[in-house]
Amino acid sequence: xxxxxxxxxxxxxxxxxxxxxxxxxxxxxxxxxxxxxxxxxxxxxxxxxxxxxxxxxxxxxxxxxxxxxxxxxxxxxxxxxxxxxxxxxxxxxxxxxxxxxxxxxxxxxxxxxxx
Amino acid sequence: xxxxxxxxxxxxxxxxxxxxxxxxxxxxxxxxxxxxxxxxxxxxxxxxxxxxxxxxxxxxxxxxxxxxxxxxxxxxxxxxxxxxxxxxxxxxxxxxxxxxxxxxxxxxxxxxxxxx
Numbered sequence: 001x002x003x004x005x006x007x008x009x010x011x012x013x014x015x016x017x018x019x020x021x022x023x024x025x026x027x028x029x030x031x032x033x034x035x036x037x038x039x040x041x042x043x044x045x046x047x048x049x050x051x052x053x054x055x056x057x058x059x060x061x062x063x064x065x066x067x068x069x070x071x072x073x074x075x076x077x078x079x080x081x082x083x084x085x086x087x088x089x090x091x092x093x094x095x096x097x098x099x100x101x102x103x104x105x106x107x108x109x110x111x112x113x114x115x
Numbered sequence: 116x117x118x119x120x121x122x123x124x125x126x127x128x129x130x131x132x133x134x135x136x137x138x139x140x141x142x143x144x145x146x147x148x149x150x151x152x153x154x155x156x157x158x159x160x161x162x163x164x165x166x167x168x169x170x171x172x173x174x175x176x177x178x179x180x181x182x183x184x185x186x187x188x189x190x191x192x193x194x195x196x197x198x199x200x201x202x203x204x205x206x207x208x209x210x211x212x213x214x215x216x217x218x219x220x221x222x223x224x225x226x227x228x229x230x231x
Contacts, residue, residue: 033218040124042205042221043159058218090158092219104149104219108158 003027006091006107013081013114021076021110023091029105030096032074036060036087037109043090049074050096081114088112117142119208121222129230130198136191136225138206148189149207149219150180159205165189176200201229 007022025032033048035058045058049068063085065077074093078085091107122137140146150162163174170182180191189206206222 035219035221040223042119042121042223043207043219044221045218048218059220103161103164106159 004091004093004105004107006089006110008110009108010111011113013078013112015081015083015114017081018077018079019081020078021089021091021112023074023076023107024072025074025091025093025105026072027093027095027105028071029093030071031094032068033058033092034064034066034074034076035090035092036085037090038087046076046089078112083114086112086114117146117208117210117220119206119220119222121204121206121225123225124223125226125228127228127230128196131195133194134192134196134200134227136204136206136227138189138191138222140187140189140206140208142187142208142210144210146208146210148180148182150174150178150189150191151205151207152176153203153205153224155202162191162204196227196229198229198231200227202227 004025030051034046035043037043044060046064047066049055052068052071055066089110092104094104118141120139128134148165151159152162153159162178163172165172165182173179178193182189203224203226205224207219209219
C-alpha cells in the first residue's frame with residue numbers, strides 16, 4: 001500500500017525551465033492538493049482538486065498549473081521556474097466520506113531548487 | 116477566510132518537562148482542527164484532530180489538545196517530553212465539511228527542541 005507517492009524527491013532547475021512534479025495515490029481518494037513549505041511560512045495551498053476533471057486555486061497559485069485527468073494522479077506543472085519557487089512541495093489526498101475519521105494523507109515531499 | 120496563528124516560533128524545553136504549543140485560529144464558521152508533526156527532512160504526520168464531540172482530543176506519542184471555541188484556541192500539550200519529540204509542529208484548520216477535508220490552512224509552525 002503505497003499511499004501518496006511524489007516524484008522526484010529532489011530537483012534542481014535553472015530559471016525559466018519547466019518541469020512537472022508528479023503525485024499519485026492508490027487509495028481512490030477524491031480530494032488531492034498541492035502545498036508548498038517555506039521556512040517560517042508553514043504550508044500554503046497551491047491548487048486542489050475535488051475529483052477528476054475538477055481543480056481550483058488555493059492561496060498561492062501563481063506560476064503553477066494543475067490538471068486531474070484521473071482519480072489517481074495530480075501533477076503540478078511549473079511552466080517557467082523562478083527562484084521564488086524554490087521550496088519543498090507536498091502532495092496530499094483525502095477521501096470523501098462520513099465524518100469523523102477522515103484524514104489527509106501527505107506525500108514525503110519534493111525538494112525543488114531553482115537557480 | 117480562515118487563518119491560524121502559532122504564537123511561538125521556537126519552544127526549547129528540557130527532557131521530562133511539560134510543554135504547551137499554542138495555536139489560535141480565526142474563522143467565522145465551524146472549524147475542524149489538526150496538529151501535524153514534521154521530523155527533519157520528512158513529511159507530515161498527523162498527531163491528532165478535532166472534528167466534533169469532546170473538546171479534549173488525545174493523539175499519538177502522548178500528545179493531547181483542547182479545543183476552546185470561546186477563545187478560538189487549540190493548544191497542544193504533553194506532560195513529559197522526550198528528546199525524540201524534537202521536531203516542528205504545525206497547527207492547521209479547515210472549515211470544509213468533515214466529509215471533504217480537502218483544504219487545510221496551516222500556521223507557520225513551532226520548532227520544539229528538547230534538551231537533555
